Amino acid sequence: MPTQPQVHDPGRVVLDAGDIHRALTRxxxxxxxxxxxxDDLLLLGLHTRGVPLAHRLAEKIAEVEGRGVDTGSxxxxxxxxDLRSHPTRAPxxxxxxxxxxxGKTVVLVDDVLYSGRTIRAALDALSDLGRPAVVxxxxxxxxxxxxxxxxxxxxxxxxPTARSERVSVRLAETDGADEVRIGDQPDPxxxxxxxxxxxxx
Amino acid sequence: MTRHLLxxxxxxxxxxxxxxxxxxxxxxxxxxxxxxxxALRGRxxxxxxxxxxTRTRSSFEIAGKWLSADVINLSAKGSSASKGESxxxxxLTVTAMGVDGLxxxxxxxxxxxxxxxxVDVPVVNAGDGMHEHPTQALLxxxxxxxxxxxxxxxxxxxxxxxxxxxxxxSNIKCLLALGASVxxxxxxxxxxxxxxxxxxxxxxxxxxELDPVLPDAxxxxxxxxxxxxxxxxxxxxxxxxxVGYGLTRDRLGLLxxxxxxxxxxxxxxxLEISADAADSVxxxxxxxxxxxxxxxxMSVLYHLLAGEETR
Numbered sequence: 001m002p003t004q005p006q007v008h009d010p011g012r013v014v015l016d017a018g019d020i021h022r023a024l025t026r027x028x029x030x031x032x033x034x035x036x037x038x039d040d041l042l043l044l045g046l047h048t049r050g051v052p053l054a055h056r057l058a059e060k061i062a063e064v065e066g067r068g069v070d071t072g073s074x075x076x077x078x079x080x081x082d083l084r085s086h087p088t089r090a091p092x093x094x095x096x097x098x099x100x101x102x103g104k105t106v107v108l109v110d111d112v113l114y115s116g117r118t119i120r121a122a123l124d125a126l127s128d129l130g131r132p133a134v135v136x137x138x139x140x141x142x143x144x145x146x147x148x149x150x151x152x153x154x155x156x157x158x159x160p161t162a163r164s165e166r167v168s169v170r171l172a173e174t175d176g177a178d179e180v181r182i183g184d185q186p187d188p189x190x191x192x193x194x195x196x197x198x199x200x201x
Numbered sequence: 202m203t204r205h206l207l208x209x210x211x212x213x214x215x216x217x218x219x220x221x222x223x224x225x226x227x228x229x230x231x232x233x234x235x236x237x238x239x240a241l242r243g244r245x246x247x248x249x250x251x252x253x254x255t256r257t258r259s260s261f262e263i264a265g266k267w268l269s270a271d272v273i274n275l276s277a278k279g280s281s282a283s284k285g286e287s288x289x290x291x292x293l294t295v296t297a298m299g300v301d302g303l304x305x306x307x308x309x310x311x312x313x314x315x316x317x318x319x320v321d322v323p324v325v326n327a328g329d330g331m332h333e334h335p336t337q338a339l340l341x342x343x344x345x346x347x348x349x350x351x352x353x354x355x356x357x358x359x360x361x362x363x364x365x366x367x368x369x370x371s372n373i374k375c376l377l378a379l380g381a382s383v384x385x386x387x388x389x390x391x392x393x394x395x396x397x398x399x400x401x402x403x404x405x406x407x408x409x410e411l412d413p414v415l416p417d418a419x420x421x422x423x424x425x426x427x428x429x430x431x432x433x434x435x436x437x438x439x440x441x442x443x444v445g446y447g448l449t450r451d452r453l454g455l456l457x458x459x460x461x462x463x464x465x466x467x468x469x470x471x472l473e474i475s476a477d478a479a480d481s482v483x484x485x486x487x488x489x490x491x492x493x494x495x496x497x498x499m500s501v502l503y504h505l506l507a508g509e510e511t512r
Contacts, residue, residue, distance in 0.1 A: 079239055
């Protein structure tokens with residue numbers, strides 16, 4: 001019997017560019033409200049798509065407050081608990097402001113919150129870098145299926161999913177367009193090959 | 202990435218780039234208050250050194266420890282190898298204790314390769330006889346990349362005792378793989394037998410004279426005159442070697458003001474390198490090499506030991 005050629009299912013769009021814009025605007029206001037301003041605030045993006053999201057949030061906060069806010073990027077590759085079950089990959093850059101993270105309100109920013117293991121790794125990485133006063137978590141999408149007792153403080157959209165579904169976030173900075181899609185193809189296990197496009201666990 | 206790192210031949214340009222990318226991140230860890238990453242937690246690495254070494258052994262030891270591995274140093278002196286145990290028995294004994302990786306230095310060329318045939322854990326060659334010293338070549342190239350940007354089209358002069366140098370053999374391969382051009386400079390007695398044919402097939406130049414090479418060099422790599430390997434007769438006197446091939450104060454004038462000078466150490470000051478060259482603030486990158494060595498070895502251990510278990 002002839003086999004059907006495999007067609008890539010792009011899935012359906014659940015957040016378009018406007019939705020993402022509005023979600024980030026709301027999150028930026030929530031962060032400011034909770035922090036009572038932008039003092040001692042540091043937005044730390046998790047590679048890969050958390051980094052441009054952190055920068056967008058910083059821009060929105062700067063528009064509201066009229067002054068800039070510190071941003072940085074955090075790579076958690078070395079802190080993952082699944083290092084031994086995948087081929088290694090080169091870590092991304094961790095960059096922090098010169099003033100460090102001690103005493104700051106650090107907001108971790110990521111695109112998708114899923115099992116929580118990435119965030120656990122990020123918390124471990126943070127503890128090697130210093131001692132923030134407070135750590136909060138902002139994500140564009142929370143798709144559920146937590147494997148650890150971790151929850152986000154700021155969520156762009158709660159997106160109930162089946163484990164068999166795939167959530168893909170595309171951002172203008174990394175993928176040329178802003179959208180979040182959900183499809184039937186399951187997420188591949190946490191990471192695939194080296195230098196792979198980011199897949200969230 | 203390969204399972205073992207025995208020779209630069211085990212790596213292609215993409216592998217080298219990946220090792221350098223990771224090393225750059227590891228380098229940043231050295232500036233942190235907490236110099237520790239958990240990537241190799243619970244793994245045990247044995248540094249098996251059958252030949253004396255200070256910097257390479259401690260560099261691997263620090264690299265392993267900063268990745269949270271348990272690192273054990275064994276040297277031939279004071280171990281059962283000095284009681285006449287065979288290399289194979291020594292290696293099998295220590296691996297039977299449950300180690301996850303071996304870093305091996307041995308005076309015999311090919312020892313690391315032979316050991317990799319006996320064990321089922323990754324083996325890193327930390328220098329085998331006159332054969333190769335791949336992590337030294339990687340750290341040299343990494344140091345140059347940070348200093349010069351891409352090595353593509355850059356001209357590197359490697360000067361000194363080429364016959365006995367495993368660093369030279371590894372460096373030639375690594376630099377050529379990264380697109381640099383290389384001129385190997387040595388007196389005829391210290392130019393490896395068959396260097397002409399090798400140079401022709403691999404694509405590097407050779408010279409018996411140093412002075413014409415220096416003005417065009419983007420970097421100069423001085424090698425140690427390995428007195429311990431010489432029974433004499435390679436050159437009449439140390440003074441004569443210095444006059445012909447030492448990086449003397451006068452020769453520094455032939456180099457660009459910020460042309461990096463490398464030396465794998467330990468340096469014979471006054472023989473192959475003058476104090477003026479070794480201590481030149483703008484040009485000497487000798488200490489950069491040492492610091493890069495830890496980062497590059499962290500990167501190598503991470504790529505060989507952290508990933509997918511293949512056993």
